[in-house]
Amino acid sequence: MHNLLLPILILVVAPALYLGARLALFRRRWARRLGMTGLLGLIIWSAPAQGFDFVVLKRLDFLLAGALALLMLMRHWRIGWVLDRQRYRAWLGALAALALVVYLNFFSFHGARTFVHLHDLANYYLGSKYYAELGYTDLYTAMLRAEAEVYDNHFKALVARDLRTYDQVDIRMLLRESGPVKAEFTPQRWVEFKLDVAYFREALGDQYGAVLLDHGFNPTPVWVLFGGSLSRLVPAGSGRGILLLTLVDPLLLAGMLTAVFWAFGIEATWLVIAHFCLIFGATFGWTGGSLLRYLWLFSLVVAVCCLRRQRYLAAGALLALSSLLRVFPLLFVLPIGLKALAAGRRRRTAPRRYRHFFAALLVTAALLFALTRTLPRGWNHWAEFQNKLSVHAETISPNIVGLTQILAFRPDDGLVTNEEFRDLKLRRRNIYYAQLVLVFTAALLLVGLMSRWQSGLGAATLALPLLFVGLNLASYYYVFLILLVLFWRQRPRQLAWIFGLEAGSYALLLFEDREALLYIYRSILVLYLLLALHLEPAKAELLGIAARLRSSKQTPGHEPAAG
Numbered sequence: 001m002h003n004l005l006l007p008i009l010i011l012v013v014a015p016a017l018y019l020g021a022r023l024a025l026f027r028r029r030w031a032r033r034l035g036m037t038g039l040l041g042l043i044i045w046s047a048p049a050q051g052f053d054f055v056v057l058k059r060l061d062f063l064l065a066g067a068l069a070l071l072m073l074m075r076h077w078r079i080g081w082v083l084d085r086q087r088y089r090a091w092l093g094a095l096a097a098l099a100l101v102v103y104l105n106f107f108s109f110h111g112a113r114t115f116v117h118l119h120d121l122a123n124y125y126l127g128s129k130y131y132a133e134l135g136y137t138d139l140y141t142a143m144l145r146a147e148a149e150v151y152d153n154h155f156k157a158l159v160a161r162d163l164r165t166y167d168q169v170d171i172r173m174l175l176r177e178s179g180p181v182k183a184e185f186t187p188q189r190w191v192e193f194k195l196d197v198a199y200f201r202e203a204l205g206d207q208y209g210a211v212l213l214d215h216g217f218n219p220t221p222v223w224v225l226f227g228g229s230l231s232r233l234v235p236a237g238s239g240r241g242i243l244l245l246t247l248v249d250p251l252l253l254a255g256m257l258t259a260v261f262w263a264f265g266i267e268a269t270w271l272v273i274a275h276f277c278l279i280f281g282a283t284f285g286w287t288g289g290s291l292l293r294y295l296w297l298f299s300l301v302v303a304v305c306c307l308r309r310q311r312y313l314a315a316g317a318l319l320a321l322s323s324l325l326r327v328f329p330l331l332f333v334l335p336i337g338l339k340a341l342a343a344g345r346r347r348r349t350a351p352r353r354y355r356h357f358f359a360a361l362l363v364t365a366a367l368l369f370a371l372t373r374t375l376p377r378g379w380n381h382w383a384e385f386q387n388k389l390s391v392h393a394e395t396i397s398p399n400i401v402g403l404t405q406i407l408a409f410r411p412d413d414g415l416v417t418n419e420e421f422r423d424l425k426l427r428r429r430n431i432y433y434a435q436l437v438l439v440f441t442a443a444l445l446l447v448g449l450m451s452r453w454q455s456g457l458g459a460a461t462l463a464l465p466l467l468f469v470g471l472n473l474a475s476y477y478y479v480f481l482i483l484l485v486l487f488w489r490q491r492p493r494q495l496a497w498i499f500g501l502e503a504g505s506y507a508l509l510l511f512e513d514r515e516a517l518l519y520i521y522r523s524i525l526v527l528y529l530l531l532a533l534h535l536e537p538a539k540a541e542l543l544g545i546a547a548r549l550r551s552s553k554q555t556p557g558h559e560p561a562a563g
Contacts, residue, residue: 013039036094043101051108057283060102062506065278065499068095072496089267096274103277103284110289116246117289119211122200124291125242127217129231130193131224132376133184136388137163140212144171145178146190146197156201157209163216166391171212192236199237215395218388221372221381222324227292246289252298260486263305268489275485275498280505280522281399281475296325297479300332304483307456312353315456316360324368327389328471329480333361334444335451335462342452393472394425398516402472403439404432405523432472440470449541450534461487465530475519478526484533494533501529 019025020035052060071091074082082088101107109115127139134142140160147155155171162169182190201208219227230248234241253276261269277283287293299322306315322329340354375381408428443465451459461483467473481498488494508521 008042013043036097040097040101043098043106048106048108051105051111054285057102057105058506058509061099061278061280061283062503062510064095064099064102064274065503065506068099068274068278069496069499069503071095072492072499075492076496089270092267092270092274096270096277099274099277104288105284110285115289116243117287118200118204119207119214120287120290120293121242121246122204122211123214123217124219124227124293125231125234125245126193126196126200128219128224128227128291129196129234130185130189131217131228133189133193134181134217135377135381136217136384138181138184139163139216141174141178141181142193143197143212144174145182146194147201148175148178150194150198151201155209156206157212160212161214161216163388164391166215166395168213195237199239199242203239215392216388218392220324220327220385221375222321222368223292223295223326224375224381225368225371226295226325231291245291248292249288249290249294252292252294256294256298256301259302259305263308264486264489268486271485271489271495272482275482275502276479278499278502279479279481280502281401281519282477282479286476296322296329299325300329300480301482303332304457304460304486307460310353312357313360316357316362317364320361320364321368324365326477328467328473328477331466331470332460332463334466335447335454335459336456338448339451339454339456339459342448394429396421396425396428397474399475399519400472401468401475401478401519401523401526403435403469403523403527404428404472405520406527407431407435409520436470440466443469446538446541449545450537457483457487462534465534468526468530475522488533497529497532501525 016035016039025031025035071082071088075088082091105111107113110117123139126143127134130139130142140163144155144160158171159168160171160174161167162174185193200211204211230245234245257269257273260272299318303315303318303322306312306318319329319333323333336354336357340350340358343354344350372381373379377384408431410424447462447466451462454462464480464484467480481501484498485495488498504525505518505522509518512518512521
């Protein structure tokens with residue numbers, strides 16, 4: 001790839017920064033801002049209009065994550081200039097800005113200045129807009145029927161996923177079953193659906209067939225309340241309306257960062273921006289430019305910010321929203337509940353702040369759950385969602401992060417038969433159930449012990465080990481690791497480990513191109529990070545319990561008083 005970026009960085013940007021520092025040109029704040037803005041603009045201008053390919057972006061992510069880890073180590077080692085708060089903030093802000101530029105592919109987004117993630121949006125926009133007719137299982141069947149009618153049986157793919165079983169099947173099987181699916185639509189709604197399908201087929205071109213091999217639409221009915229309300233505002237086939245939908249997520253992320261600044265200050269905000277943009281397997285290419293992919297994260301992070309600022313009612317309501325949008329954030333409530341129970345035992349009554357927190361959580365959850373009754377099939381939507389979730393959980397996908405990914409790993413034997421694949425799923429399920437009984441239970445006990453002395457934020461971060469050992473989530477959900485950055489924001493050694501995790505993941509990518517194996521490595525590195533952050537506190541807690549038990553056994557009994 002031929003472009004001016006590397007020569008610009010080496011021949012212009014680096015010397016300009018060096019000379020500016022040596023000649024004290026950046027002493028004034030306005031001069032620093034003007035210089036950094038000009039240099040950043042030069043970098044963006046020199047980037048290719050089509051954006052960079054995956055390999056180049058990951059190399060840049062590696063360099064930035066490594067630079068941030070090194071910056072934190074230098075601060076931990078108390079190297080002189082890094083201890084200057086103004087200089088440290090300036091470097092932190094500059095690295096965060098560069099990480100954001102790389103995250104957005106130098107504002108080329110998905111390539112060729114394409115912001116909309118058409119593949120992901122096809123599932124979320126069509127799935128939510130026509131949820132009343134399609135539910136969770138009929139999206140691809142309806143898309144094939146619409147394609148047959150609009151394009152006179154000329155298809156972009158001959159194989160699609162049956163969303164009832166997740167098996168890949170010949171499209172003729174789904175087309176034979178498409179009559180009852182179409183019958184769920186009114187004539188007008190079917191015309192609109194065909195216009196929307198035609199838009200995505202034309203916009204995606206040869207990539208349209210890959211959509212039909214994805215896993216469909218799988219958010220909760222509560223998400224449907226929000227996503228469906230927005231998607232139904234867009235006229236059928238409107239590219240401009242679809243683009244406007246994708247701007248909601250950037251607004252949510254901006255609101256999240258504003259809350260971080262409100263609760264934690266500017267340094268924490270720079271750290272969160274940098275880390276969010278560098279998290280392996282969660283870059284813009286995965287979920288950027290889609291619809292409400294970050295509403296759950298916005299709710300979770302703002303809830304944590306509210307905990308920090310003692311706004312327990314708001315924190316409880318927001319955590320309820322996050323949990324009902326994606327289910328797994330419910331585990332963030334668990335350590336807070338264990339902390340509240342411990343405080344209640346010591347004081348013989350739960351502190352008022354926790355009563356407010358859980359009252360808001362329960363009331364909000366009840367209201368949101370009740371609102372789903374307004375969906376066309378009422379409470380049946382939750383049963384349909386549970387069925388969808390059970391099928392989705394059995395999927396063996398390469399981009400999963402979790403303990404099961406490590407324990408169930410087998411060397412790649414190439415293609416397998418359907419029977420061998422079923423055996424793999426059964427083996428993975430058995431490992432997962434054993435893991436829940438043995439590992440998750442032990443982790444839960446430790447979290448209960450450790451949460452007693454933590455702040456609200458500290459207790460919330462203890463959910464991360466529970467998520468790792470108790471669930472198997474797609475890599476892009478691991479953006480919740482930014483909570484670790486918030487918790488350890490004033491501990492440079494721990495921050496070095498956190499950014500080192502990302503640098504290590506990208507370093508492995510330089511030598512390994514098998515996706516499944518990369519996420520095994522990623523899971524191992526996340527495990528190492530969690531052990532590094534929590535092993536010493538867990539050990540101290542267990543030793544303290546052992547010491548108290550020994551002390552209670554060795555304390556002599558009181559002699560009875562003389563009569």
